[in-house]
Amino acid sequence: MMAEKSRSRGAGAIITLTTDFGPQDAYVGAVKGVILTIAPDVTIVDITHAVPPQDVRHAGFVLASAAPYFPSGTIHVAVVDPGVGSQRRPIAVESRRALYVAPDNGILTLVLHRDPATRIVHLSNAQYWLSTVSTTFHGRDIFAPVAAHLACGVPLDALGQPIDSIERFQLSQPVRQPDGSILGHVQHVDRFGNCITDIPLEWLPSDADTSIRVEIAGCQIRGLAPTYASVPPGDLVALIGSLGYLEIAIREGNAAQQLGISIDDPVVVQVV
Amino acid sequence: MMAEKSRSRGAGAIITLTTDFGPQDAYVGAVKGVILTIAPDVTIVDITHAVPPQDVRHAGFVLASAAPYFPSGTIHVAVVDPGVGSQRRPIAVESRRALYVAPDNGILTLVLHRDPATRIVHLSNAQYWLSTVSTTFHGRDIFAPVAAHLACGVPLDALGQPIDSIERFQLSQPVRQPDGSILGHVQHVDRFGNCITDIPLEWLPSDADTSIRVEIAGCQIRGLAPTYASVPPGDLVALIGSLGYLEIAIREGNAAQQLGISIDDPVVVQVV
Amino acid sequence: MMAEKSRSRGAGAIITLTTDFGPQDAYVGAVKGVILTIAPDVTIVDITHAVPPQDVRHAGFVLASAAPYFPSGTIHVAVVDPGVGSQRRPIAVESRRALYVAPDNGILTLVLHRDPATRIVHLSNAQYWLSTVSTTFHGRDIFAPVAAHLACGVPLDALGQPIDSIERFQLSQPVRQPDGSILGHVQHVDRFGNCITDIPLEWLPSDADTSIRVEIAGCQIRGLAPTYASVPPGDLVALIGSLGYLEIAIREGNAAQQLGISIDDPVVVQVV
Numbered sequence: 001m002m003a004e005k006s007r008s009r010g011a012g013a014i015i016t017l018t019t020d021f022g023p024q025d026a027y028v029g030a031v032k033g034v035i036l037t038i039a040p041d042v043t044i045v046d047i048t049h050a051v052p053p054q055d056v057r058h059a060g061f062v063l064a065s066a067a068p069y070f071p072s073g074t075i076h077v078a079v080v081d082p083g084v085g086s087q088r089r090p091i092a093v094e095s096r097r098a099l100y101v102a103p104d105n106g107i108l109t110l111v112l113h114r115d116p117a118t119r120i121v122h123l124s125n126a127q128y129w130l131s132t133v134s135t136t137f138h139g140r141d142i143f144a145p146v147a148a149h150l151a152c153g154v155p156l157d158a159l160g161q162p163i164d165s166i167e168r169f170q171l172s173q174p175v176r177q178p179d180g181s182i183l184g185h186v187q188h189v190d191r192f193g194n195c196i197t198d199i200p201l202e203w204l205p206s207d208a209d210t211s212i213r214v215e216i217a218g219c220q221i222r223g224l225a226p227t228y229a230s231v232p233p234g235d236l237v238a239l240i241g242s243l244g245y246l247e248i249a250i251r252e253g254n255a256a257q258q259l260g261i262s263i264d265d266p267v268v269v270q271v272v
Numbered sequence: 273m274m275a276e277k278s279r280s281r282g283a284g285a286i287i288t289l290t291t292d293f294g295p296q297d298a299y300v301g302a303v304k305g306v307i308l309t310i311a312p313d314v315t316i317v318d319i320t321h322a323v324p325p326q327d328v329r330h331a332g333f334v335l336a337s338a339a340p341y342f343p344s345g346t347i348h349v350a351v352v353d354p355g356v357g358s359q360r361r362p363i364a365v366e367s368r369r370a371l372y373v374a375p376d377n378g379i380l381t382l383v384l385h386r387d388p389a390t391r392i393v394h395l396s397n398a399q400y401w402l403s404t405v406s407t408t409f410h411g412r413d414i415f416a417p418v419a420a421h422l423a424c425g426v427p428l429d430a431l432g433q434p435i436d437s438i439e440r441f442q443l444s445q446p447v448r449q450p451d452g453s454i455l456g457h458v459q460h461v462d463r464f465g466n467c468i469t470d471i472p473l474e475w476l477p478s479d480a481d482t483s484i485r486v487e488i489a490g491c492q493i494r495g496l497a498p499t500y501a502s503v504p505p506g507d508l509v510a511l512i513g514s515l516g517y518l519e520i521a522i523r524e525g526n527a528a529q530q531l532g533i534s535i536d537d538p539v540v541v542q543v544v
Numbered sequence: 545m546m547a548e549k550s551r552s553r554g555a556g557a558i559i560t561l562t563t564d565f566g567p568q569d570a571y572v573g574a575v576k577g578v579i580l581t582i583a584p585d586v587t588i589v590d591i592t593h594a595v596p597p598q599d600v601r602h603a604g605f606v607l608a609s610a611a612p613y614f615p616s617g618t619i620h621v622a623v624v625d626p627g628v629g630s631q632r633r634p635i636a637v638e639s640r641r642a643l644y645v646a647p648d649n650g651i652l653t654l655v656l657h658r659d660p661a662t663r664i665v666h667l668s669n670a671q672y673w674l675s676t677v678s679t680t681f682h683g684r685d686i687f688a689p690v691a692a693h694l695a696c697g698v699p700l701d702a703l704g705q706p707i708d709s710i711e712r713f714q715l716s717q718p719v720r721q722p723d724g725s726i727l728g729h730v731q732h733v734d735r736f737g738n739c740i741t742d743i744p745l746e747w748l749p750s751d752a753d754t755s756i757r758v759e760i761a762g763c764q765i766r767g768l769a770p771t772y773a774s775v776p777p778g779d780l781v782a783l784i785g786s787l788g789y790l791e792i793a794i795r796e797g798n799a800a801q802q803l804g805i806s807i808d809d810p811v812v813v814q815v816v
Contacts, residue, residue: 012584016573022322022463023295023567024330026515029288029319029338036315037343040284043580044317045588047573050566053464054524058568065570069577069684071584082524085499135499137514140341191566192597227629227679242681243570252598252626294594294735295567296602298609298787301560301591305613308587312556312615316589325736326796354796357771407771409786412613 013151014043014070018063018078019139020051027137031077031144034130038148047076054082056107057169057263061188064110065243067098076111077139077147078102085135090123090142091166094156101147103138109169117166124160172198172264182269184246186216186261193254197267199246205271214238215268216248217259228252285423286315286342290335290350291411292323299409303349303416306402310420319348326354328379329441329535333460336382337515339370348383349411349419350374357407362395362414363438366428373419375410381441389438396432444470444536454541456518458488458533465526469539471518477543486510487540488520489531500524557695558587558614562607562622563683564595571681575621575688578674582692591620598626600651601713601807605732608654609787611642620655621683621691622646629679634667634686635710638700645691647682653713661710668704716742716808726813728790730760730805737798741811743790749815758782759812760792761803772796 015035021027028049035044047066051059059080067076074097081088081103089104095115100108101123123142126133128149133141146159174184174197184199195216205211208224215221221238224246231237233252236259241247248267249255256262287307293299300321307316319338323331331352339348346369353360353375361376367387372380373395395414398405400421405413418431446456446469456471467488477483480496487493493510496518503509505524508531513519520539521527528534559579565571572593579588591610595603603624611620618641625632625647637644637652639659644652645667667686670677672693677685690703718728718741728743739760749755752768759765765782768790775781777796780803785791790813793799800806 014580016577018573020463024320024322024324024334025460025462026319026334026337027462029290029317029334030341032317033288033338033341033343033346036286036317037341040343045573045576045580047570048568050568052568053526062568062570062573066573066577069574069581071577071581074577083499083501086501134512134514136511136519140514188569190569190571191564227627229627229630239680240678242678242684247680254597292735296592296594296596296606297732297734298591298606299734301562301589301606301610302613302786304589305560305610305615305618308558308589309613309615325798355771355773358773406784406786408783408791412786 012041012043013039014045014074015147015151016045016047016066016070016074016076017049018047018051018059018076019049020053020055020059020080021049021139023049027139030140034140034144035148038145039151042148042151051080054080056080056082056105058188060107060110060169063107064114067111067115070098072097073099075099075101075147075150077143078107079139079143080107081105081138084138090138090146091163092121092123092146092150092156092159093117093166094119099150099156101143101150104166106167106169108166110171113171119156120163120166121156122160122163125158128154128159174199174203180271184267184269186263186265186267189256189261189263192249193256193258194241194247194249195255195261196241196243197246197248199267199269201240201244204246204269211271213270213272214246214248215270217261217265219259221248284313284315285311286317286346287419287423288317288319288338288342288346288348289321290319290323290331290348291321292325292327292331292352293321293411295321299411302412306412306416307420310417311423314420314423323352326352328352328377330460332379332382332441335379336386339383339387342370344369345371347371347373347419347422349415350379351411351415352379353377353410356410362410362418363435364393364395364418364422364428364431365389365438366391371422371428373415373422376438378439378441380438382443385443391428392435392438393428394432394435397430400426400431446471446475452543456539456541458535458537458539461528461533461535464521465528465530466513466519466521467527467533468513468515469518469520471539471541473512473516476518476541483543485542485544486518486520487542489533489537491531493520556585556587557583558589558618559691559695560589560591560610560614560618560620561593562591562595562603562620563593564597564599564603564624565593565683567593571683574684578684578688579692582689583695586692586695595624598624600624600626600649602732604651604654604713607651608658611655611659614642616641617643619643619645619691619694621687622651623683623687624651625649625682628682634682635707636665636667636690636694636700636703637661637710638663643694643700645687645694648710650711650713652710654715657715663700664707664710665700666704666707669702672698672703718743718747724815728811728813730807730809730811733800733805733807736793737800737802738785738791738793739799739805740785740787741790741792743811743813745784745788748790748813755815757814757816758790758792759814761805761809763803765792
């Protein structure tokens with residue numbers, strides 16, 4: 001089993017957290033306290049707690065963007081959980097690279113698209129939960145203790161029943177149009193207002209630096225630039241971002257705000 | 273002494289931080305640098321640094337909500353300190369479960385209400401402070417080094433003089449009214465706009481799911497729901513939150529913003 | 545070499561992070577994942593990720609304010625990098641107290657003014673970078689792996705070519721005017737709205753508590769107070785802040801907001 005050769009068990013295990021708990025409440029602290037009570041030697045890493053409330057898709061994008069950079073065997077806990085306490089199942093998923101602990105609400109769709117599940121368990125064994133489980137905070141009462149027990153070497157099988165399928169979103173995907181252009185979408189807007197599309201580098205021609213024209217929010221950008229600093233401050237720039245997707249930015253500005261761009265907005269790439 | 277059997281001393285000690293220092297300045301970093309200089313092996317956990325400026329009561333609520341989930345012997349540092357440099361005393365408190373290091377301004381009221389103090393010390397021994405102490409940042413100059421020395425095994429007694437009493441707030445408490453209804457108050461509004469009242473589960477009848485009517489901000493909610501997802505998105509819901517108190521929420525919305533609810537606002541529970 | 549006697553190498557090394565990556569994206573998580581993959585035992589400390597986008601000077605001030613409190617040999621990574629991917633060089637700097645890893649864009653000006661560089665290296669050896677380097681995220685692809693390799697004991701020399709000079713800002717400096725007054729400037733506004741000037745304690749007369757008059761934003765403040773609590777709530781106060789500079793605050797208020805004060809605004813100290 002992968003995990004036996006990795007960091008995921010015993011001393012040196014890493015647990016990451018991706019949530020919408022925000023910075024100002026006790027929720028993140030309580031989750032960490034629970035983890036450290038069960039697994040004192042684990043390293044806890046915050047990926048983010050600033051997911052907009054209930055925005056499962058934002059969380060999924062951030063997790064999928066950060067997870068590949070963690071050591072093999074890392075345990076990723078993702079809790080954006082509007083259905084907490086309802087029939088949605090708590091799950092743990094093993095992949096080739098990692099373990100994921102989350103509600104079964106699609107939050108793992110993108111990360112598992114890239115790092116496919118090898119085993120999935122419905123977390124049904126209450127022995128690995130806190131002794132009292134609230135109906136409103138499974139992050140603290142189920143997901144944190146389960147992740148900590150995984151970090152201590154409890155096998156996935158012990159945590160519940162194997163299951164075959166879980167909830168998955170429709171992923172944002174670009175399409176090739178009849179005229180040869182690519183119709184993509186904004187899949188994430190980052191802190192800088194940079195608009196990360198769903199169009200991967202591989203879809204663009206090799207001479208994209210000169211041959212493409214990008215249309216977004218009524219603006220046109222000619223050619224793919226190598227860096228933000230390739231254009232003057234304040235200018236629009238299209239480039240390949242750090243995740244390998246076409247990205248639209250304004251140098252030292254905020255493209256999303258200045259152009260009124262939102263998630264799912266269309267982006268068209270013409271090859272000229 | 274409790275601490276000798278716990279994580280609070282030597283390798284494996286945990287220090288938590290609850291402050292109003294915010295995310296964008298050097299204050300949190302300086303505190304952590306001081307701690308790690310004195311106690312290199314300590315695990316530092318941020319509970320929150322996003323307490324509204326000078327809001328001692330918010331900090332006290334968050335600390336009291338997170339602290340019970342940490343291992344026995346954890347050292348909790350709470351610094352919201354509008355009186356820094358004045359006559360207010362720096363203190364350390366030992367309880368059955370934990371150690372608390374804070375200014376004596378009431379910030380520990382709620383956490384000590386639930387986890388009573390067994391010993392209190394006025395931090396008067398400057399030997400355990402930084403060699404230069406500013407008048408404006410005791411978090412860095414007094415509380416951080418004291419917590420780190422505690423983590424290294426310095427006994428509480430060495431840090432200063434024992435004292436008997438400290439500042440305490442009037443805690444928010446519900447009252448039973450002549451007509452049998454309960455008059456409570458909003459004691460915290462969380463990131464989601466959920467309004468956490470001071471009415472504990474124990475005050476409600478066992479058939480509260482059907483028998484109560486909750487009145488807040490001119491609205492009425494019939495019955496206690498098990499989960500946020502028990503009502504349609506956008507609807508008001510009353511439930512028992514993760515801290516064991518009656519909580520008012522809007523499913524996938526922000527109850528405090530949408531209804532204009534603030535801290536201390538009244539909540540009435542009628543048994544019908 | 546300093547680092548051999550310090551925490552900077554092997555077990556117990558500390559890497560701090562000062563960036564403008566913000567809380568809501570995958571950027572911070574990816575950086576931490578890269579570091580922990582290379583240096584599993586390192587302690588990572590966030591100084592801040594809330595630097596305003598591209599505000600190199602804000603980052604430099606925060607880093608210089610926090611760094612002195614970390615153990616000798618700490619590795620400080622500072623990434624506010626509007627020129628990422630362009631000709632600006634990635635650098636590592638050794639000083640008497642620490643190692644700094646950053647883009648060569650002036651971000652280290654203030655910290656190196658106080659803790660002078662003893663060796664500087666242009667990070668030109670791609671062997672210590674991620675195998676694929678994006679043009680938009682050197683924090684993840686160059687600075688994080690370089691810092692982690694330093695933490696593991698890779699010598700500075702191995703990382704690239706020694707260089708003699710790096711970019712430096714003009715630092716904000718007060719001036720003594722012909723009439724004996726001091727003309728300073730606001731160099732930082734903190735979370736509380738406190739305005740930290742560039743006038744150090746040493747420039748003020750020893751009887752400044754009674755003898756000075758501070759003028760800022762059309763207001764006058766008589767005398768230097770020992771603490772925020774020396775004046776009634778809502779009043780302006782001038783004091784020496786925790787960094788050793790003259791600071792203007794409103795007790796339990798926000799001086800910058802209430803008086804409309806910004807970075808670089810003038811502050812005049814008259815000795816009366």
